[in-house]
Amino acid sequence: MNLHVSSRDIGERTLDIVSEMKSLEGPLLPILHEIQAEFGYVPQEAVPVIARELNLSRAEVHGVVSFYHDYRDHPAGRHVLKLCRAEACQAMGGDALAERVKSLLGIDFHQTTLDGAVTLEPVYCLGLCSTAPAAMLDGEVHGRLDADAVRDLVAEVRA
Amino acid sequence: MSVRIFVPQDAAALALGADRVAKALSQEIGTRGLDATIVRNGSRGLHWLEPMIEIETAQGRVAYGPVKTSDVASLLDAGLSTGGNHPLCLGKTEDLPFLKNQTRLTFARCGIIDPLSLEDYKAHDGLKGLAKAVAMTSADVVTQVTESGLRGRGGAGFPTGIKWKTVLDTAGDRKYIVCNADEGDSGTFADRMIMEGDPFVVIEGMAIAGLATLATKGFVYIRSEYPHAIATMTEAVEIARTAGILGSSVMGSGRAFDMEIRTGAGAYVCGEETALLNSLEGKRGIVRAKPPLPAHKGLFNCPTVINNVISLASVPIIMDKGAAFYKDFGMGRSRGTIPIQIAGNVKHGGLYEAAFGLTLGQIVDEIGGGTATGRPVKAVQVGGPLGAYFPRALFDTPFDYEAFAAKDGLIGHAGITVFDDTADMLKQARFAMEFCAIESCGKCTPCRIGSTRGVETADKIAQGIEPEKNLALLADLCNTMKFGSLCALGGFTPYPVTSAMNHFPDDFRPVPLVEAAE
Numbered sequence: 001m002n003l004h005v006s007s008r009d010i011g012e013r014t015l016d017i018v019s020e021m022k023s024l025e026g027p028l029l030p031i032l033h034e035i036q037a038e039f040g041y042v043p044q045e046a047v048p049v050i051a052r053e054l055n056l057s058r059a060e061v062h063g064v065v066s067f068y069h070d071y072r073d074h075p076a077g078r079h080v081l082k083l084c085r086a087e088a089c090q091a092m093g094g095d096a097l098a099e100r101v102k103s104l105l106g107i108d109f110h111q112t113t114l115d116g117a118v119t120l121e122p123v124y125c126l127g128l129c130s131t132a133p134a135a136m137l138d139g140e141v142h143g144r145l146d147a148d149a150v151r152d153l154v155a156e157v158r159a
Numbered sequence: 160m161s162v163r164i165f166v167p168q169d170a171a172a173l174a175l176g177a178d179r180v181a182k183a184l185s186q187e188i189g190t191r192g193l194d195a196t197i198v199r200n201g202s203r204g205l206h207w208l209e210p211m212i213e214i215e216t217a218q219g220r221v222a223y224g225p226v227k228t229s230d231v232a233s234l235l236d237a238g239l240s241t242g243g244n245h246p247l248c249l250g251k252t253e254d255l256p257f258l259k260n261q262t263r264l265t266f267a268r269c270g271i272i273d274p275l276s277l278e279d280y281k282a283h284d285g286l287k288g289l290a291k292a293v294a295m296t297s298a299d300v301v302t303q304v305t306e307s308g309l310r311g312r313g314g315a316g317f318p319t320g321i322k323w324k325t326v327l328d329t330a331g332d333r334k335y336i337v338c339n340a341d342e343g344d345s346g347t348f349a350d351r352m353i354m355e356g357d358p359f360v361v362i363e364g365m366a367i368a369g370l371a372t373l374a375t376k377g378f379v380y381i382r383s384e385y386p387h388a389i390a391t392m393t394e395a396v397e398i399a400r401t402a403g404i405l406g407s408s409v410m411g412s413g414r415a416f417d418m419e420i421r422t423g424a425g426a427y428v429c430g431e432e433t434a435l436l437n438s439l440e441g442k443r444g445i446v447r448a449k450p451p452l453p454a455h456k457g458l459f460n461c462p463t464v465i466n467n468v469i470s471l472a473s474v475p476i477i478m479d480k481g482a483a484f485y486k487d488f489g490m491g492r493s494r495g496t497i498p499i500q501i502a503g504n505v506k507h508g509g510l511y512e513a514a515f516g517l518t519l520g521q522i523v524d525e526i527g528g529g530t531a532t533g534r535p536v537k538a539v540q541v542g543g544p545l546g547a548y549f550p551r552a553l554f555d556t557p558f559d560y561e562a563f564a565a566k567d568g569l570i571g572h573a574g575i576t577v578f579d580d581t582a583d584m585l586k587q588a589r590f591a592m593e594f595c596a597i598e599s600c601g602k603c604t605p606c607r608i609g610s611t612r613g614v615e616t617a618d619k620i621a622q623g624i625e626p627e628k629n630l631a632l633l634a635d636l637c638n639t640m641k642f643g644s645l646c647a648l649g650g651f652t653p654y655p656v657t658s659a660m661n662h663f664p665d666d667f668r669p670v671p672l673v674e675a676a677e
Binding site: 088131 | 350386426459500577600
């Protein structure tokens with residue numbers, strides 16, 4: 001993930017991705033996933049390129065990008081911590097745990113720490129409902145979290 | 160012969176440190192020069208014992224759990240590779256009551272085989288159903304699925320065979336099979352477990368659906384929150400294609416069927432079938448009005464079968480053992496087995512596959528063992544975030560589509576989330592509305608605006624502002640959402656809200672204001 005790319009580079013790399021994937025049936029979501037994997041977010045500059053290549057309006061592409069929770073309009077922190085906020089985790093004290101994580105990091109959900117170390121996001125179910133409360137840190141899953149475990153997780157992202 | 164040690168790779172086991180255990184085990188085996196192989200299997204579904212490792216002995220598999228990395232050395236000292244005794248030893252896996260009392264049809268192989276070994280899959284009756292389907296006419300396959308009584312396991316409970324027949328009978332140059340693996344309901348994880356633990360059964364079920372309806376292309380739409388399932392399914396599709404199970408001639412039949420894995424993008428509403436189709440087409444996940452039915456005009460306007468993962472994964476055994484075999488299990492109009500997912504504040508959480516008909520009380524108290532905290536059970540939410548909260552008074556309700564509907568609830572995808580007596584049901588009702596507001600696709604007004612007004616009204620009740628009036632307003636709002644919404648998101652959000660209001664009225668009473676001290 002390179003966070004310092006010029007607009008021209010974004011355009012060129014977007015074009016490469018779109019060219020490679022546009023023959024898929026319903027290519028827009030796979031393309032957006034690939035662009036986010038490449039840049040860490042979906043840059044504004046990518047939208048007109050995708051629209052032109054897929055014969056869509058920019059509004060249509062923007063509409064799709066903004067509809068889905070996964071697509072970011074700006075880069076995330078170096079780590080992304082997703083805390084499950086759904087019912088099974090609530091039943092195991094997930095709300096209190098979320099408050100603890102927020103205070104340890106000094107941020108709210110959808111925010112990134114000032115040092116750029118971590119972005120905190122809510123997630124509504126990781127399918128780990130029998131090992132609640134659960135979280136995902138950079139794609140790795142963690143279950144049966146308690147106060148000690150979240151302190152370790154926070155220390156890990158802060159290191 | 161090298162001893163095989165099984166360390167699950169299921170996400171629930173990984174969340175509890177299975178990778179670290181596997182690594183420590185591998186190092187110790189190397190250091191001690193033992194002749195042992197580590198197999199990464201799926202989960203058996205006894206999640207309170209994860210990571211549960213198993214060792215293959217002459218007497219059968221012996222289980223140990225929950226294993227931490229610090230236990231690895233002592234386990235090997237006790238003679239783990241010969242099934243030796245140890246405080247963590249649970250005895251023979253198949254004798255564990257939680258497993259022994261199940262009827263595992265759909266999950267027969269899950270946790271037993273190496274998920275990506277086609278040899279293992281075949282050795283455990285895999286591909287037998289597809290082989291039989293290949294030798295049959297499409298209409299006969301559809302008839303067999305219809306006669307089995309299989310109903311959609313995604314929640315709506317629509318008969319799978321009828322859906323398939325509609326697609327078979329609809330003319331079209333191109334037809335699709337879409338597997339709905341957007342398992343967004345809290346308290347459910349059966350789809351995730353089967354995709355991670357036995358991916359070929361999903362592929363086999365989809366290929367049978369393709370042969371039955373003359374569809375040649377399939378998509379599995381997996382939510383992005385399931386990276387492990389996506390990876391396993393993607394690899395399994397490659398293996399199946401190489402082996403000729405998918406491709407231009409399915410198992411040498413001369414009939415084509417191939418499939419792709421697609422990743423969702425974090426929108427809960429895409430679990431609704433028409434929103435999912437829009438998402439696959441590259442659009443916003445907005446719900447479509449029905450008719451037309453997806454079976455007539457579905458993906459890219461073509462006739463489309465859209466089934467839940469578990470529905471499709473149940474088809475191979477129906478084709479292999481026959482409709483009568485499957486239909487023999489269950490009660491009333493709910494035939495066969497259902498993988499019940501026991502979650503939340505529960506002692507023995509995990510997956511329990513059984514014929515329909517167990518009572519809610521049996522599931523929660525006997526199988527689940529009550530709460531993890533040891534406090535009394537206050538409520539259980541059945542069927543995910545859109546399911547009703549049931550109090551103990553309704554624990555005699557049998558697990559059956561009609562029986563739950565009769566009590567103003569739903570089975571949904573068969574997830575059960577247990578809450579102890581510290582739960583605040585007004586807060587849970589408010590959350591149901593909040594979740595609906597976050598996830599609404601915005602197409603219909605009752606869902607889009609009703610959910611936000613619902614949150615506000617719940618807040619007013621909590622603050623003691625005109626409680627009687629606002630309770631009546633909330634009930635009225637639920638009625639509007641239930642009957643005025645386009646899909647189940649807005650239409651079913653009232654289930655948790657009204658059930659909480661009706662069964663737990665004390666939680667909705669205003670908190671008496673504490674007199675300020677003079």
